[in-house]
Amino acid sequence: MTNTIFFKGLAVAFMALFIVSCDKDYNSIGSDIVGNENFLFEKYTGPLSIKSSNQITGPVQTNGLYIHQLGVIDNSLFGGPNEVTKNHFATQLALSDFEPEIHSGVQVDSVVLTVPYFSTKLSTDSNGWGKYDLDSIYTSNTVDQEFDAIKLKVYRNGYTLNSYDPNEDFATAKKYYSDDNSKFSSNIVDNVLNNDPDVKQNDQFVPDKKEYVRFKVDGDLNMMPKTNENVQSRSNPRMRLKLDKNYFKTAILDAARDETNLGTKQFFTNNSNFRSYFKGLYFQVEQIGANYTSMMLDFAKGNVTIYYKQHKTDNDTSANPELEMKELVLNMSGQMVNLFENNVSIPSGDSRIYLKGGQGSMAFIELFSGTELQQLRDKKVLINDASLYFTVDSSLGNPNRIYLFDANNDKVLYDYSIDPTSVSTNPKINKFIFGGILYKDDQGVKKYRIRITDHIRRVLASSDYDKENVRLGLVVTESINNVSNLALKNKFTLPALPSGFVKEFDKIPSGSVVSPNGVVLFGTDSSLDPDKKVKFEIYYTKPN
Structure with missing residues (x-):
């Protein structure tokens, strides 16, 4: 097994431990020793x-965690030969903007789910590209900083997550447990969302340690050539999954614009309403062969971003309406639950x-x-x-x-x-x-x-x-x-x-x-x- 957690400063800590272990007087007797008596140390x-x-x-409570696990990891010492733990995950989403202004002529460019990895920047080359090591990833691959593939599916969740327990008159915080996976797997809504042709995003998912670079767009809202001069921003390595853009156009953008159904539009006035409409996402993993890879992730820093173009002026019926580029961000927040399958x-x-x-x-x-x-x-x-x-x-x-x-x-x-x-x-x-x-x-x-x-x-x-x-x-x-x-x-x-x-x-x-x-x-x-x-x-x- 390759453990990619790297403890910086460990040598300093061990030196301090050595000094303390040699000093048998550390924080020991203080004011209890008085006078000029002789003492023996035994x-x-x-x-x-x-x-x-x-x-x-x-089963253990798994909502309210500060870090979550996603993937497949070895469990053979605790469940028999070839036994693994499957770490699934579910999260609510939250609107970054209430009542988003959606105009006519909407065209969705992409829908991208991102969650940053824990990483350490090692160097920057002459072109400004950063080189990183990924931390807190466990894999059966014995090659340093290489990872074996797992199958990863992201679905729209259909199981209601509550902050308070309805069985206790909503007076007690709701607890969700590690063995609740069947509640989510049996309430999947529609088809898998990460259905990009690139199998590294789904059927052969592998963490990518490359820096993420976002490039500028030109006046026609097309991406400019990928040169250093056109770099808009750089980010540390992250999980980036392209989700079904047609699905999110219908389920989110069209629903938010629907003037004929005010009941649907009300789902976008606050996050309580939104979460009753779009209950969140469910991440499901499967093992491929005998290999495994499991990641520790801070999902609270993740989001789903819908990148789209629309008419700059609503209901523009001109021959060549002017377009504008917009983003709608759905943050991962609210209830988050880790779901463990193991023996x-x-x-x-x-x-x-x-x-x-x-x-x-x-x-x-x-x-x-x-x-x-x-x-x-x-x-x-x-x-x-x-x-x-x-x-x-x-x-x-x-x-x-x-x-x-x-x-x-x-x-x-x-x-x-x-x-x-x-x-x-x-x-x-x-x-x-x-x-x-x-x-x-x-x-x-x-x-x-x-x-x-x-x-x-x-x-x-x-x-x-x-x-x-x-x-x-x-x-x-x-x-x-x-x-x-x-x-x-x-x-x-x-x-x-x-x-x-x-x-x-x-x-x-x-x-x-x-x-x-x-x-x-x-x-x-x-x-x-x-x-x-x-x-x-x-x-x-x-x-x-």
């Missing part, structure tokens, strides 16, 4: 119990930890026994560093980050909250002291390290430490900066903790829902090689 070697368990999430199955037992984004799987971690906590408390030590280490067994896409959170209370750990670190060139590695970033140890083994120093301090300092020793949740994440939660369609109840706490788990971090990747880690089973199983290490300071 590693706690007494038993540290750690237990892991896996959980398939089932997720994982073995039982705690020899491995299975983390899969989207409609996938997560894990739970339990630390300490009551006896161990009391032993540490009796030592009256000052915790200098507490970290969890996870070793990679195998992965899909090499998830660059995993995220640990308080699963009892569905919130971040204190270590996350107090970590101020950031990397302006790559926000994906912000909070790198808290960690969870993929790295290689001295032997080249892939691992993740997560610091929970302040969490452990708070547990030990509490008079009710069993209650503070919460169950921890572990997921893959696409963005460490977004720690909001999304609903699970099917709640599940976790076993009681030693404190007696019982949790009905009904939500999951949105960063996991957005992530297309998965990773299998070595777990906590006692039969595992100690160098591979999950490690829980504590360094402390003790007065001499």
